[in-house]
Amino acid sequence: MNSKLKEFNVVGIGASAGGLKALQNLFRYIPDDTGMSFIIVQHLSPDFKSLMPELLSKFTNMTIHTAKDKLPIKPNCIYLNQRNKNLHIKGSKIYLLEKGPKNNLNLPIDIFFHTLGEEFKEKSIAIILSGTGSDGSRGITTVKEKGGITIAQNPEEAEFDGMPNAAINTNAVDYIKSTQQIAKILTSKNIELKILNALDLNTQKLETEFKGILVEIYKHCGVDFREYKKNTIIRRMEKRMGINNINNIKSYSEFVKKTTKKKKHSEMIF
Incomplete structure (x- = not known):
């Protein structure tokens, strides 16, 4: 991996049902100049256009990109997954993958977290927010094994606690916090x-x-x-x-x- 990549953290965020509110609460407290890059992977319906760029821009002044193939990852930017593609990282760029057949189980957060940990290692941070199911719980173990930081939203705060609880049950989560506390961790001098x-x-x-x-x-x-x-x-x-x-x-x-x-x-x- 390019040595320049080691100069900043890449924060991967997985969210599903109830994730919009959690994301808004999170970015409400994150400054625009942390020097980190934020990549958000949500469960999106292939039949409906996502309004996330417009809805999230009310809570942050960071530049928000909808991910495109081979898009470079830069600090102080937010990247969102497309509704009909899976997302992964290779080197310093985002790559898009075709999803499997509609009836097949698709775990976009796991797919992304695996590559996040592999590529950014100790500079990777994986966060699981509100959602049903267990997507992300496998991928965070890769981030953990590669020396990154893993965080789950406090299930008591999450609108849907399935994904946070699944992550916590792996015993690979470093922090279990509210969205406001997660923002504080990300901006703490003790993060690394x-x-x-x-x-x-x-x-x-x-x-x-x-x-x-x-x-x-x-x-x-x-x-x-x-x-x-x-x-x-x-x-x-x-x-x-x-x-x-x-x-x-x-x-x-x-x-x-x-x-x-x-x-x-x-x-x-x-």
């Missing part, structure tokens, strides 16, 4: 912490704290993460720090020591 990147320079103080956390977890559960790839552990640890609103490794070390008796090792890092 960089504090641990200094470990690559072998800064002694950070290195000591880092190893101390791994030793504490080994004592608690018997799994030695010191044998794992360091960069993988760093990315997972950064994500857990962000989820717990911790912005330095010393505070995270103290947090781990306090919670080892209450949580499994997978909850602390992965």
Whole structure:
């Protein structure tokens, strides 16, 4: 993937029934200059023209595009799927795919999320909003596995909780929040912490704290993460720090020591 792509996040949003209200509430609180790109995939009837560009433009000043084949992905823009095409990403562009026969099950959100995770890896963010069924629940696991961030709308807020609950049941969701809280997460400085990147320079103080956390977890559960790839552990640890609103490794070390008796090792890092 082009190195320039790594300079900004791509946020994939899956929505179905009740999704319009959720999207409007979400973009009401997202600034126009986050530096992120937003790609929305909805369940659309092939027989009716979508009014989403007009309806969403009331809540954001970002440029809104209806996706076209080989359309470049740019920051501070919103892209919408077409009603009669599936959407996926390859490199830095959006590609359109023909849908299968009308009677076949079509999962456009899963299709898109799979390619989002594969292409943008740790720069990918997958969000599941209101909808029925389970579309998106498979695709978010790819985003999670590739080091991206996964978010589900709080089912208590969603008009239809099927899709959020299906995503949550995968145990691959990092955040379960209201649309307003999701917007806050996306604009948080902790969305991608960089504090641990200094470990690559072998800064002694950070290195000591880092190893101390791994030793504490080994004592608690018997799994030695010191044998794992360091960069993988760093990315997972950064994500857990962000989820717990911790912005330095010393505070995270103290947090781990306090919670080892209450949580499994997978909850602390992965």
